[in-house]
Amino acid sequence: MPVPNRKSPESLTDRLDQVTTLLRKHRLVENLVHKQEGAHQDLVEQLVHKQNTVELQRKLDELHPADAAFILESLPLEERLAVWQLVRSDRDGEILLEVSDAVREALIADMDDHEIIAAATNLDADELADLAPDLPRDVVRELMDTLDAQQRERLKSALSFDGDQVGALMDFDMVTIRDDVTLEVVSRYLRRFETLPDHTDKLFVVDLEGVLKGVLSVKKLLVTSDDQLVADVMTTDPVIFDPHDDAGEAVQAFERYNLVSAPVVDHKGKLQGRLTIEQMLDYIREENETDALNAAGLVEEEDIFASVWKSVRNRWAWLAVNLCTALVASRVIGLFENSIEQLVALAALMPIVAGVGGNSGNQTITLIVRGVATGQVQLSHGERLLRKEAGVALINGLVWGAVLGVIAWLLYFNIALSVVLMSAMVLNMMLAAFMGVVIPLLRVRMGGDPALGSSVLITAITDSGGFFIFLGLATVFLL
Amino acid sequence: MPVPNRKSPESLTDRLDQVTTLLRKHRLVENLVHKQEGAHQDLVEQLVHKQNTVELQRKLDELHPADAAFILESLPLEERLAVWQLVRSDRDGEILLEVSDAVREALIADMDDHEIIAAATNLDADELADLAPDLPRDVVRELMDTLDAQQRERLKSALSFDGDQVGALMDFDMVTIRDDVTLEVVSRYLRRFETLPDHTDKLFVVDLEGVLKGVLSVKKLLVTSDDQLVADVMTTDPVIFDPHDDAGEAVQAFERYNLVSAPVVDHKGKLQGRLTIEQMLDYIREENETDALNAAGLVEEEDIFASVWKSVRNRWAWLAVNLCTALVASRVIGLFENSIEQLVALAALMPIVAGVGGNSGNQTITLIVRGVATGQVQLSHGERLLRKEAGVALINGLVWGAVLGVIAWLLYFNIALSVVLMSAMVLNMMLAAFMGVVIPLLRVRMGGDPALGSSVLITAITDSGGFFIFLGLATVFLL
Numbered sequence: 001m002p003v004p005n006r007k008s009p010e011s012l013t014d015r016l017d018q019v020t021t022l023l024r025k026h027r028l029v030e031n032l033v034h035k036q037e038g039a040h041q042d043l044v045e046q047l048v049h050k051q052n053t054v055e056l057q058r059k060l061d062e063l064h065p066a067d068a069a070f071i072l073e074s075l076p077l078e079e080r081l082a083v084w085q086l087v088r089s090d091r092d093g094e095i096l097l098e099v100s101d102a103v104r105e106a107l108i109a110d111m112d113d114h115e116i117i118a119a120a121t122n123l124d125a126d127e128l129a130d131l132a133p134d135l136p137r138d139v140v141r142e143l144m145d146t147l148d149a150q151q152r153e154r155l156k157s158a159l160s161f162d163g164d165q166v167g168a169l170m171d172f173d174m175v176t177i178r179d180d181v182t183l184e185v186v187s188r189y190l191r192r193f194e195t196l197p198d199h200t201d202k203l204f205v206v207d208l209e210g211v212l213k214g215v216l217s218v219k220k221l222l223v224t225s226d227d228q229l230v231a232d233v234m235t236t237d238p239v240i241f242d243p244h245d246d247a248g249e250a251v252q253a254f255e256r257y258n259l260v261s262a263p264v265v266d267h268k269g270k271l272q273g274r275l276t277i278e279q280m281l282d283y284i285r286e287e288n289e290t291d292a293l294n295a296a297g298l299v300e301e302e303d304i305f306a307s308v309w310k311s312v313r314n315r316w317a318w319l320a321v322n323l324c325t326a327l328v329a330s331r332v333i334g335l336f337e338n339s340i341e342q343l344v345a346l347a348a349l350m351p352i353v354a355g356v357g358g359n360s361g362n363q364t365i366t367l368i369v370r371g372v373a374t375g376q377v378q379l380s381h382g383e384r385l386l387r388k389e390a391g392v393a394l395i396n397g398l399v400w401g402a403v404l405g406v407i408a409w410l411l412y413f414n415i416a417l418s419v420v421l422m423s424a425m426v427l428n429m430m431l432a433a434f435m436g437v438v439i440p441l442l443r444v445r446m447g448g449d450p451a452l453g454s455s456v457l458i459t460a461i462t463d464s465g466g467f468f469i470f471l472g473l474a475t476v477f478l479l
Numbered sequence: 480m481p482v483p484n485r486k487s488p489e490s491l492t493d494r495l496d497q498v499t500t501l502l503r504k505h506r507l508v509e510n511l512v513h514k515q516e517g518a519h520q521d522l523v524e525q526l527v528h529k530q531n532t533v534e535l536q537r538k539l540d541e542l543h544p545a546d547a548a549f550i551l552e553s554l555p556l557e558e559r560l561a562v563w564q565l566v567r568s569d570r571d572g573e574i575l576l577e578v579s580d581a582v583r584e585a586l587i588a589d590m591d592d593h594e595i596i597a598a599a600t601n602l603d604a605d606e607l608a609d610l611a612p613d614l615p616r617d618v619v620r621e622l623m624d625t626l627d628a629q630q631r632e633r634l635k636s637a638l639s640f641d642g643d644q645v646g647a648l649m650d651f652d653m654v655t656i657r658d659d660v661t662l663e664v665v666s667r668y669l670r671r672f673e674t675l676p677d678h679t680d681k682l683f684v685v686d687l688e689g690v691l692k693g694v695l696s697v698k699k700l701l702v703t704s705d706d707q708l709v710a711d712v713m714t715t716d717p718v719i720f721d722p723h724d725d726a727g728e729a730v731q732a733f734e735r736y737n738l739v740s741a742p743v744v745d746h747k748g749k750l751q752g753r754l755t756i757e758q759m760l761d762y763i764r765e766e767n768e769t770d771a772l773n774a775a776g777l778v779e780e781e782d783i784f785a786s787v788w789k790s791v792r793n794r795w796a797w798l799a800v801n802l803c804t805a806l807v808a809s810r811v812i813g814l815f816e817n818s819i820e821q822l823v824a825l826a827a828l829m830p831i832v833a834g835v836g837g838n839s840g841n842q843t844i845t846l847i848v849r850g851v852a853t854g855q856v857q858l859s860h861g862e863r864l865l866r867k868e869a870g871v872a873l874i875n876g877l878v879w880g881a882v883l884g885v886i887a888w889l890l891y892f893n894i895a896l897s898v899v900l901m902s903a904m905v906l907n908m909m910l911a912a913f914m915g916v917v918i919p920l921l922r923v924r925m926g927g928d929p930a931l932g933s934s935v936l937i938t939a940i941t942d943s944g945g946f947f948i949f950l951g952l953a954t955v956f957l958l
Contacts, residue, residue: 196698199737222669292845293769296846297839304860319842319875323831326830346826352808388790392790399574400798404802467830
């Protein structure tokens, strides 16, 4: 009895180990051979080298493209390129599609134009569109010439959309049928295919002009008797998309209606392509990457083994922003240097006011930004949300301010200082709550993305604001 | 010609508006009716009220459960409960499954035991398992009694796994077939179903004991001729999962191999259930929620219209952690109060060293944590990563330290101070890089989750470390 294989990630790590071991052997012997170059070369060593190479190649050939991509991503640059050289050239294209952007760049940089074109010839128009932005310009032009008219049209169309639009994500692997035939005819038609496109959970019903009239789900096809007409069993109001639709909204529709695939239709009703759950998953993954990277102050995904220089470039933009906001906060403190000289405890306590305010403001702005993204927060909710967040900030400010006030009193035996600290905590948290609601809603009203840099912005406000409030109150009431 | 409907999110907002308008009318008249209670009641008003209610109910009945859930989530508590009362009780169950955890809690709190049990009777064992944690204990016990033996077993089994295991996510809607029949027999068998389960992209081939022998993809079934045997065309090495597998790894496998559904099999090879892309999408969404919330210092998803008290409770844990780390940093500054008294510029400059170090450390730790999560960073890479991150930190520290040194000189005309500032920047960023690599790798070695609170931890270190390094250097060299 055949026992089903496990293809879970554990065994993937095993396979990574196997490849690494083989690679080390391969390179070890290669080095030996190289060292003896020109001199007498030991035939046995050459043979061992060859044998290792063959075994490694065989291992790589067996791997699913996604697994090969994973292994390439997990290897330091030098070893990565060594493995890449051993990959069969007709598999280059499908593996390039699977690796992360950062790694793809490195692999393409290692290929000459000829190799790139060879790799790309096995790909469909929508796959080429994914690769094109990373390819040298003249290679793309050359590739265009090798395509037939339909494929070239599709590639051009896909490239004309930006990455956040449905048109850039759709593929063209669709099965279309007419509505005036019986299901038996459909079944016979399908049997003429060698294989159906991945994620074919529905067939698209079109008329002679290519206008979508409905969809016939494969499930329906399987349970319905053969003699029925397509027109009688198809769904006439499927979820459809326009190529200009926002990809994020398409993702929400896929989640909401549990879709596997959906037709993309232009404004005249003509079928243009289809979206599949696969592209939606990729999009979700990339969006999450971007959010997580931006939140941490990184511009783009970074190959974990990227060179130091590349990494410096990826990180400098947000560091520069951070430096500016830190400088502003520093100048706010500078305003009060006299006060600090007179009461040095202020210097020790001021980062607490700023830090806790920042945390509290981040809590508020995160909730609002997420609510806006899912559509649950509307501009009209502003006042209600402000009241609620102000209430939360007031309670948290009073509680934690009192705790801190007691601790400060134990340290400095200065009741007035404790009261100023507590008041500053309350006020800074109220400021954080106010800004945490107002900033994202203002950005929505002005048509911007409320998420971008929201954490940096609120932290800058609570830092400078916290220093100003605390040192200002202290200057007025303590000195 | 039937024109396909758009079910995209724009029209969802429209529908939200319609429901809100109807609801306002409904409540307005309801209030009028209530005010006149006991007195003479205007029959016309009563009629208008009734008419509004009927229209609102009709609107709600037409909505997809996911859309009804969205509308409930987008309404403030009072209006939400009013709408909830109008939902047909046989739809309660499917809508409860779709709403977010926080909103579900509020809706269930508004139902009596009788209503909950009525809502739950329409659900499958795996759906019940999703709801069970939010239901009162005795309701769950009562529900158990209403189930047949198989459903009860399944519910118990699903509840025995924790939410991060495949066993808690799988469902039981599978079509199983034998391998000794022809595809024609399979087709005839399928036609006896009224409908197939969602996401049926493959049929599971089992023997008499329920041991999985392979899978037959629907695509294959459609293109292969009728007279072939299942055994000859099925795939014998599908991707399979164990109920104890980690859900996160299952998600990676679904993404890697473009799965729509996959069998779950116990250690004896017996088919237990199946995973579908729908559950994987939900899991991804929830994981992302959790990550985003934790990063912002929130414990759990918060209903945007939750009460102030509920929100305070959700937020206090991370505020408390933040307060402790801020206190430590404050005490570090306290050590150097003498130095600050002598050179008050230190107080203004120290937050810059801490802040930029924190940003830089967050960049490093984010990359390492993500690399660990995807499996691309292994313990053995530690040294190489340390070297790289130290290099990046050195360059960034020198560049930005020099910029800041110049600015500080322009402000304070003190070259020694500028040099100390620059040195402190470099050292704190090196500390951040070191800790950013070492902390997640140490946590992996000790078997923990490297992501949890990583940002808080690294910020705490770069704050206290930055103050200590800067003020320490200043005390030694400037005073």
